[in-house]
Structure formats: structure tokens, C-alpha cells
Amino acid sequence: xxxxxxxxxxxxxxxxxxxxxxxxxxxxxxxxxxxxxxxxxxxxxxxxxxxxxxxxxxxxxxxxxxxxxxxxxxxxxxxxxxxxxxxxxxxxxxxxxxxxxxxxxxxxxxxxx
Amino acid sequence: xxxxxxxxxxxxxxxxxxxxxxxxxxxxxxxxxxxxxxxxxxxxxxxxxxxxxxxxxxxxxxxxxxxxxxxxxxxxxxxxxxxxxxxxxxxxxxxxxxxxxxxxxxxxxxxxxxxx
Numbered sequence: 001x002x003x004x005x006x007x008x009x010x011x012x013x014x015x016x017x018x019x020x021x022x023x024x025x026x027x028x029x030x031x032x033x034x035x036x037x038x039x040x041x042x043x044x045x046x047x048x049x050x051x052x053x054x055x056x057x058x059x060x061x062x063x064x065x066x067x068x069x070x071x072x073x074x075x076x077x078x079x080x081x082x083x084x085x086x087x088x089x090x091x092x093x094x095x096x097x098x099x100x101x102x103x104x105x106x107x108x109x110x111x112x113x
Numbered sequence: 114x115x116x117x118x119x120x121x122x123x124x125x126x127x128x129x130x131x132x133x134x135x136x137x138x139x140x141x142x143x144x145x146x147x148x149x150x151x152x153x154x155x156x157x158x159x160x161x162x163x164x165x166x167x168x169x170x171x172x173x174x175x176x177x178x179x180x181x182x183x184x185x186x187x188x189x190x191x192x193x194x195x196x197x198x199x200x201x202x203x204x205x206x207x208x209x210x211x212x213x214x215x216x217x218x219x220x221x222x223x224x225x226x227x228x229x
Contacts, residue, residue, distance in 0.1 A: 042222060
């Protein structure tokens with residue numbers, strides 16, 4: 001089944017403890033992207049990648065890192081999480097053309113205490 | 114800059130009634146337009162998309178949307194709503210710039226409640 005897989009689905013962590021949210025897609029898509037969803041603010045892009053080793057900042061990149069060493073994987077790294085990074089995170093991927101839109105993962109609900 | 118406006122934060126309809134969710138966008142070029150649905154605790158599922166051709170597009174679950182360039186609108190419709198349609202609906206425009214950035218720009222969403 002064609003899908004974007006995120007792990008974990010739920011995560012509670014403490015301030016300052018490094019964490020990684022994994023994202024993997026099995027559709028051979030070129031583009032991958034991370035979004036966060038917050039009440040009242042909607043969905044905002046954190047980082048995106050156009051292909052292996054090509055990444056760029058979105059609208060809210062502060063406090064996050066990403067890497068794209070393989071085409072299928074696009075992990076989101078929080079090196080020193082803070083409570084304002086408590087949010088619902090989505091990974092998404094799409095092929096080279098916009099025609100098919102983005103396919104989203106099921107989301108990761110992160111709580112930083 | 115690209116933007117998407119969904120004027121209705123919350124809509125309540127009765128089961129079996131018709132539905133129209135409004136979406137207006139701002140984008141300089143021919144837009145790639147999408148409607149996504151998010152059920153509670155779930156991810157975003159693509160309902161339908163428009164990028165060219167026939168301005169009335171059909172999607173999954175009986176939804177359709179009409180692209181009107183003159184009004185910069187892409188409204189979502191369904192002739193008869195089912196209780197399982199209760200969810201939050203997001204309109205989005207796919208934006209790529211000459212500088213190389215790209216993203217889906219989302220509206221703030223419309224939450225749909227369906228009364229029995």
C-alpha cells in the first residue's frame with residue numbers, strides 16, 4: 001500500500017531532550033515536507049526537501065533540523081525541544097509534478113513538558 | 114504571497130442536507146488547488162484536486178468542487194451529507210516559486226458538524 005509512515009504516533013518528552021520523528025514513504029516521491037498543526041494557526045510548513053541531499057526551510061524552521069540521506073526517509077530532529085514545540089506534526093510527500101498533490105502521514109502528537 | 118481563505122470556521126448541517134464549503138485563494142499563476150479532510154485524530158486525506166481542464170472536479174466520498182478563476186474560488190460541495198462526513202476540511206493551494214521554495218498553503222479549515 002502506498003503510504004507515508006511516521007513514528008512515533010504519540011510522544012511525551014522533557015525540555016531539552018533530543019528527539020527524532022521518523023518519516024518514510026514507499027512511493028519513490030521526490031518531494032517531502034514537514035508541517036506542524038496548531039489550534040488557531042492551522043498547518044505551517046517547517047522544512048521541505050526536493051530530493052536527496054536537497055532541503056530548505058519553510059515558514060517555521062527554528063528549533064528543527066532535517067536530513068534527506070535516502071529518497072524514502074525524511075526525519076525531523078528536535079535537538080533541544082521546548083514546550084512551544086508541543087504540536088501535531090505531519091510528514092508528507094509528493095512526486096515531481098503537483099498533479100497528484102501531497103500524501104500525508106497519520107501524524108505525530110508531541111508534548112514537551 | 115500565496116494565501117487561502119476559508120471564511121467559515123464552523124458549519125452545522127443536518128444529515129441529508131446539501132453542503133457547500135467556501136474557499137478563496139490568492140496566487141499569481143495558475144493554481145494547483147486541493148481539498149483535504151481531517152477526521153478527529155487522523156491525518157489529512159486528499160478529497161480532490163484541480164490543476165487544469167474541466168473546472169468541475171469530482172472527488173472521493175461523493176464530493177465535488179468548482180474552480181472559478183474570476184472569483185478566485187474553489188468551493189467544495191456535496192449534495193447529501195452523511196453523518197460520517199463530520200470532520201475538518203482544509204482548502205490548499207500548491208505554490209512553487211522561481212526561487213525554488215515550494216509548499217502547500219492551507220486555509221485555517223472549516224469544521225463540519227452533522228446533526229442526525
